[in-house]
Amino acid sequence: MYRTLIFLLLMVLWVIFSGQFDAFHLGLGVLSAGFVTWISSDCWFEDRQRGLGARLTEAWAMAGYTLWLSWQVVVANFHVLYLSLHPRSLELLKPRVVLFKTTLKSDFAKYVFANSITLTPGTVTIMIMDDQFLVHAISRKTAEALPGEMEARVAAAFDNHHKEEAG
Amino acid sequence: MILNLLSVVLIVAGLVFFFGASVGVLRFPDFYTRMHAAGKGDSLSSVLILAGFAVQQLHDLSLGSLLVAAKLMAIGVFIALTSPTSTHALMEAGYDDGMKPWGHGKGGESQ
Numbered sequence: 622m623y624r625t626l627i628f629l630l631l632m633v634l635w636v637i638f639s640g641q642f643d644a645f646h647l648g649l650g651v652l653s654a655g656f657v658t659w660i661s662s663d664c665w666f667e668d669r670q671r672g673l674g675a676r677l678t679e680a681w682a683m684a685g686y687t688l689w690l691s692w693q694v695v696v697a698n699f700h701v702l703y704l705s706l707h708p709r710s711l712e713l714l715k716p717r718v719v720l721f722k723t724t725l726k727s728d729f730a731k732y733v734f735a736n737s738i739t740l741t742p743g744t745v746t747i748m749i750m751d752d753q754f755l756v757h758a759i760s761r762k763t764a765e766a767l768p769g770e771m772e773a774r775v776a777a778a779f780d781n782h783h784k785e786e787a788g
Numbered sequence: 789m790i791l792n793l794l795s796v797v798l799i800v801a802g803l804v805f806f807f808g809a810s811v812g813v814l815r816f817p818d819f820y821t822r823m824h825a826a827g828k829g830d831s832l833s834s835v836l837i838l839a840g841f842a843v844q845q846l847h848d849l850s851l852g853s854l855l856v857a858a859k860l861m862a863i864g865v866f867i868a869l870t871s872p873t874s875t876h877a878l879m880e881a882g883y884d885d886g887m888k889p890w891g892h893g894k895g896g897e898s899q
Contacts, residue, residue: 637855638859638862640855694828694831694832694868695832697828697832698805698808698828698829698832698833700828701805701808701809701812701824701825701828701829702804702805702808702829704812704816704825705808705809705811705812705815705816705825706808706811710815710816711815711817714816714817714821714890716818716820716821716889716890717889718889735872735876736869736872736873736876737872739827739828739872739875739876740827740828740831740868740871740872741828742828743824745820745823745824745827745875745876745879746872746876746879747876747879747880747883748876748879748880748883755883757820757823757824757879757889759821759824
């Protein structure tokens, strides 16, 4: 039942994106949707017990977080532009590797946090070891800002709904 | 006219950020700092350029052109999701391989 739903969802996406209704293209769609369902349907919804309401709350929190993150991405790009075009950019760079502990619990929240760190000004996640984050920061200022406001926002948007998985 | 202007502004902004990223990749001192430039410069500039293309599509407003615009934006979403993941994979590979970060230590080499 669950797999059929995932397959249908993928198939609808395929039809929308392909816009071709002949047997060949639909056949390709069935093959690829089937393959993706086969290899990955288990990872789509880890916890299938949660209701629609909880999912919608999560989607809403995610939308808010995405907006905030988009703004951070714009800031990050101006930062890179400034650093790379500055005549003495080597003097502005003070790279360092930072290790810190995160309070985030769920894997998904950690994943979002790691990708957000990479997308925002002056920091790139090197690796996650359980609850330790290894981050490369391009200057002292960006290093000191870690984990900071972003971790709180990720926790508010993604971790609260996973409290039952904590520990 | 206004659509054209908006689309050109978006595409040019994307190109400026791409330029910054490329210059950064060339000028920054080591592997890690170059990844900073490559990883961040890509995402926003590609999304901006794709948004410019999408705006071009809106000249004749129909279901078909809206669909094309939506597909273009979907590409942008996939880039935004995969770009940091690949940056992170490269960084981890470099770190595992014992790459030393560049610093302001003596001799300008690793600290």
